[in-house]
Structures are given as structure tokens and as C-alpha cells.
Amino acid sequence: MTTIIVSSTIMEPVRNFVTSKIPPLGKLVNCMLCTAFWAGVFWGMLYWNPFCEAEGHWILHALFTGCFGSATSWLIYLKLYPMMQGK
Numbered sequence: 153m154t155t156i157i158v159s160s161t162i163m164e165p166v167r168n169f170v171t172s173k174i175p176p177l178g179k180l181v182n183c184m185l186c187t188a189f190w191a192g193v194f195w196g197m198l199y200w201n202p203f204c205e206a207e208g209h210w211i212l213h214a215l216f217t218g219c220f221g222s223a224t225s226w227l228i229y230l231k232l233y234p235m236m237q238g239k
Contacts, residue, residue: 154188154225155184155225158181158182158183158184158187159184163181167181167182184225184229185222185226188221188224188226189219191221191225192217192219192222192224192225193217193218195217195221196213196220196221197210197213197214
């Protein structure tokens with residue numbers, strides 16, 4: 153999801169529109185880590201939260217799912233980026 157939002161050509165018009173109209177949000181849709189964090193929060197709170205069994209406030213659960221999503225997406229991106237560049 154993050155790679156599609158940040159790097160794909162199909163989402164380029166949307167990224168350009170958001171960047172020109174709402175600059176702070178434009179930074180979000182052009183940053184792999186930022187987009188992954190919010191995608192992690194979204195999916196973690198909506199569908200699957202790996203931290204739901206732990207004690208704690210839902211805000212902490214959202215923070216942890218965002219960090220988990222960001223770290224996972226970044227590791228996958230680091231592995232796939234060289235292949236996308238033909239290396």
C-alpha cells in the first residue's frame with residue numbers, strides 16, 4: 153500500500169494534487185516512512201492489531217501499530233528498491 157501511494161505512476165496525479173493544494177499532507181504522501189506509519193495506524197485500528205492482547209490504552213496500540221507498519225514497510229522497501237532500479 154505504501155509503495156503504491158509513494159512511488160507508483162498511477163498515484164502520481166493524486167500526489168501532485170495533494171502536494172500543491174495541502175503542502176503538509178503532500179510531505180506525507182511523498183515519504184515512505186510517514187505513509188507507512190499512518191497506513192499501519194489505519195489498518196491496525198480498523199482490521200488487525202498485533203498489540204490488542206497487550207494491556208494499555210488504545211492510543212498506545214495505535215502508536216505501536218504505526219511504528220510496526222512503518223518499520224515493516226521500510227525493511228521491505230530497502231530490499232525491493234534495488235530490484236526496482238534494476239540492480
